[in-house]
Amino acid sequence: MLCLLRIENFALVDRLELEFGAGLNVLTGETGAGKSIILDAIDAVLGGKVSSRVIRTGTSRTLVEATFASNDALAGWLSEQEIDLIDDTSVVICREISATASNIRSRSRVNGVLVNRQVMNGLREKLVEITAQGQSVQVGQSSQVREWLDVYGGDSQIQQRHAVVSAFAAYHQTHQALEQRRTLDRERLQQLDLLTYQVQELSGANLSEPDELEQLQQERDRLTHVVDLQQASYKIYQHLYQSESDSPTATDLLGDSEGELLDIVEYDSYLEPLLDLIRDAQMAVNEVARQINTYGENLEADPQRLEEVEERIRELKQIIRKYGPTLTDAIAHFNRTQAELAALTDSEQSIENLEKQEKACLKKLNQACEKLTELRRKAGKQLESQIIRELKPLAMEKVQFQVQIIAIPPTSTGADKITFMFSPNPGELLQPLSETASGGEMSRFLLALKACFSQIDAPGTMIFDEIDVGVSGRVAQSIADKLHQISSQQQVLCVTHQPLIAAMADKHFRVSKETINQDKGKKEHNGQGEERTVVRVTALDNQSKRRDELAQLAGGKSAQDAIAFADSLLVQADNHRKGKKGSKK
Template sequence: MLLCLRIENFALIDQLELEFGAGLNVLTGETGAGKSIILDAIDAALGGKVSSRVIRTGTSRAMVEATFTSNAPLAAWLTEQEIDLLDENSVVISREITATASNIRSRSRVNGVLVNRQIMGGMRDRLVEITAQGQTVQVGQSAQVRDWLDLYGGDSLMQQRHKVATSFSTYQQAHLALEKRRTSERERLQQLDLLTYQVQELGAANLSEPNELEQLGQERERLNHVVDLQQMSYKVYQALYQNDHETPAAGDLLGDSEAILNDMVEYDTQLQHLLELVRDAQAAVMEVGRQINAYGDGLEADPQRLEEVEERIQELKQICRKYGPTLTEAIAYYQRIQGELAQLNDSEQSIENLEQQEKAFFEKLTQASNQLTQLRSKAAANLESRLIAELKPLAMEKVKFLVEILPAFPTAMGADKITFTFSSNPGEPLQPLTEVASGGEMSRFLLALKACFSQVDVAGTMVFDEIDVGVSGRVAQAIAEKLHQLSQRNQVLCVTHQPLVAAMADRHFRVDKQTINPGKGKKANNVNAEQRTVVRVTTLDNLNTRREELAQLAGGKSASDAIAFAESLLLQAANHRRGEHT
C-alpha cells in the first residue's frame, strides 16, 4: 500500500506531500488541474519513462519519493537483491531526475540504495498496477492480451510458459546452427581445401625439431670448411701432442716438467700436489691431441650432403615465411590446423545431422506449446465466465465475451494468437474488442478485467486514471460500487470526474491550480517568476468540504440543488458501505 508521496519540481508541482490511506482514495478537480500529474509522478518513481518536460520550468532537478508498506514476500525479494530493509513495515523508493545541456539523467534508489531499471521493474510489479483508458491500445495487442491471460492462469500456466521458453531457446540454437552451417557451406569448403593443402604441405615437411634450422646451419658451416678444419685440427695436434718441427709439443714440455717436479718431491713432499696437477694436465693434453687427430682424420668433403642441407634449409625457411615466422610457430600452427581440419570433417556436424537435430527440438517445442495452449484454453474459459459476471453489474447484462485463441508459429511465448472478442448487443456477432467497444464500454471492460485479476492476485495498490470517462448515471454508480469492492482487497487510487465515484471514497483529495508570486522580479531560465502556476492538493477530511466538492462536480457551482444532490450521494455511499458489511 502507498503510504506517502513526496514530489519536488515535477511538472507544475513545486512541493507536494500526500498521505494516502487504505481503501478507495479519490482525486478530483477541474479538467487540467493536475490530477494526472500526481499519477505520472507515481509512475516515474517506479521507473516509468520520463522526458525533460517533467522537470519544472526554471529548475534543473525533479525528485519523487514514494513510501509503501512492506510485507514478508517483498522483504524476502529485497534481501535477494542485496537491499537492506529500513524496517519491517515500509520501503522507500525515490527517483531523482536532472537536466543537462543535451539530455536528462535519472537515478533510482530503494531504501537509499542505487538500483537499475531491472530491479525497479521488479518493484513495480510487486507494488502497483496502473489502469487507464490509454490501455485501449494494449487491449488490441495480442502480446499484451496473452500476458494478461497467462497472469490470470496462475502458477501452473506460467511454469508451462517457462518450459516453452526454454524449449524455444534450445530449438532456436539448433535452428541458428543449421542456418549458419547452410550459409557458410561455401566458406567451409574453401577453408577445408585450404587447410587440407596446408596440412599436407606441413606434413610433407616432416617438422619435429624446433631447433632443426639452427642445427642445419651449423652442419652447413662444417661442410663448407672441411679443409680449413682439417688443417687447423692438425696444427692443434702438433701443438699439443707431436710436433714435426724442432719446437717441442705441449705434451713433451709437460713431460719434462713432470720429471723435474718428480725429482723435487724427493726433497720436499709439499710439492706433491703440483706434481699431480702437471700429470693431470699432461694426460688431458695427450687426450685432446688424440681426439683432435681423430677428428681431423674423420673429416672429408661431402658435396652431396652439403646440397641436401642447403635444400632442407631453404625448405624450412619457406615454411617459416608462410607459417612462422619461426620454426617453433610453424610447428604450433601445424598442430592447430590439424584440429580445425578434423572439426570441418566431423560427420556429427553435417547438415543432415543438424537438420535432424532441429526437427527433434521443434517437435519438443510443439508439444510444449500444445500443452500451454490447453492451459490457456482452460484459463480463457474461466476468465470468460468471470468477466461476464463482473460486467453484468456494470449495466452490461447482455454482453458476450470470448477469448479467441488461434494457432500461430511457435515462439518463446507459445504458438497462440490471442484476441479478446466482444459483443454488447444481442444478435451482434463477436468481434475484436477494440473495434466495437465504445469508450464507456472499454472503461467498464478494463475495470472488470482488473476485478478478475484481483481475485487471483492481490496487487497491493491499484491506480485508475479516469477509468469512468464516458459514462454517467446508473453506469457511473456501478463503477463506483465496483471500485469500492476492489478497495476491500486492495488500496485503490482513482482520478475521477464522477461525483458518484467520488462519494464512495474513503479518502478524498481535491486538486487545483493556483497562481503564486514566489519573488518579485526574479527570473529563472528567462522565465518571469513574478507569477507562477503550481498544483495544490487539499485533503477533504470533513463532511462539509466533501459536500462542496461533490456539488461542484455535479452542478458546477454550490447551488442548493447541487448541495442536496451531494448530500444524497454521501448518504447513498454510506448506506452501500453499511450494506456490504452487514
C-alpha cells in the first residue's frame, strides 16, 4: 500500500506531500488541473521513463519519494536483493532526476540502497499496477493478452510456461546446430576436393622431420664439393701426422717436445705432470689425423645422389611455398587437413544424428506446448465466466466474451495466438475486443479485468487513470461500486471526473492549479516577484469540502441544485458502503 508521496520540482509541482490511506483514494479536479502529474510522479519513482520535461523550469533537480507498507512476501524479496527494511514495516523508494546540456541523469534508491532498472522493474510489479483507458492498445496485443491469461492461470500455468521456454531453447539449439551442419554439407564436396588434393600432395611428400630441408642442404653442399673436401682433409692429415715434405708434422713436434720435457723433469720433477698433457695431446692429434684421413678416403663423387638431393630440396621448397612458411608449418597443416577431411567424411552420419536429436526436441516442445494450451483453455473458460459476471453489474447484461486460442507454430511462449473476443449487444458476432469496444465499453472491460486479477496475486496498490471516461449515470454508479469492491481487498487510487465515483472515496483529494509570485531575489519595479504556475493538492477531510467538490463536478459550485445533489451523493455513498459491509457479515 502506498502510504506517502513526496514530490519536489516535478513538472508544475514545486513541493508536495500526500498521505494516502487504505481503501479507495480519489483524485478529482478540472481538466488540466494536474491530476495526471501525480500519477506520472508515481510512475517515475517506480522506474518509469522520464524526460527532461519533468524537471521544473528554473531548477536542475527533481526528487520523488514514495513510502509503501511492507509485507512478508515483499520483505523476503527485498532480502534476496540484499535490501533491508527501514523499520520492518516500510519501503522507501526515492528517484532523483537531473539534467545537463546533453543528457538526463537518474538515480533510484530503495531504503537508501542504489538499485538498477532491473531491480526497480521487479519491485514495481509487487507494489503497483496502473490501469488507464489507453490500455486498449495492449488489449489488441496477443503477447499482452497471453501474459494476462497466464498470470490468471496461476502458478501451475506459469511453471508450464517455463517448461515451454526450456523445451524451446533445447529445440532451437539443436535446430541451429543442424542448420549449420547442413550449410557445411552444402559446401562439403568443394571442400572435400580441396582437402583431398592437399592431403594427397602432403602425404606423397612423406613429411616427417621438420629439419629435413636443412639436412639435405648440408648433404648437397658436401656432394657438390667432394674434391675440395678430399684435398683439404689430406692437407690436414699431412700437417698432423705424415708430411710429404721435410717440414715436421704436429706429431713430430709433440714428440720432440716430449723428449725435451723429459730432460727437464730429470732436474725439476715439478713439471712432470706436463708430460701427461703432452702425451694426451699426441693421442688426440693422432686420432684427429686418423679420422680425417678416413673421411678423405671415403669421400666419393655421387652425381646420382646429388641429383636426388636437389630434387628433394626443390620438392620441399614447393611444399613450403604453399603450406609454409616453414617445413614445421607445412607438417602442422597436413595434420589439420587430415582431421578436417575425417570430419567432413563423417558429416552425413552427423547430420543423421542431429536430425534425430531435433525430432526428439521438437516432440518434447510440442508436448510441453500442448499441455500449456490445455491449461490456457481451462483458464480461458474460467476468465470468460468471471469477466461476464463482473461486467453484468456494469450495465452490460447481454455481453458476450470469449478467450480465443488459435494454434500457431511453437515458440518460446507456446503455440497459441490468444485474442479477447467481444460482443456487447445480442445478435452481434464476436469480434476482437480492441476493434469492437467503444471507449466506455473498454473502460468497463478493463475495470472488470482488473477486478478478476484483484482476487489473485495482485500488487498492493491499483491505480485507475480516468477509467470512467465515456460513461455516465447508472454505468458510472456501477463503476463506483466495482472500484469500492476492489478497494476492500487492496488499496485503489483513482483519477475521475465522475461525482458518483468520487462520492464513494474513503479519502478524497482535490487537484488544482494556482499562480503564485515567486521571488528569486530580483524584484520587478512594481515590487512583485516572477509569476509561476504550481499544482496544489488538497485533502478534503470534511463533509463540507467534499460536498463543494462534488457539486463542482456535478455542474457548478454556485448552483443550489448541484449542492443538493452532492449532499445526496454523500448520503447515498455512505449508506452504500454500510450496506456492503453489512452484506459481508
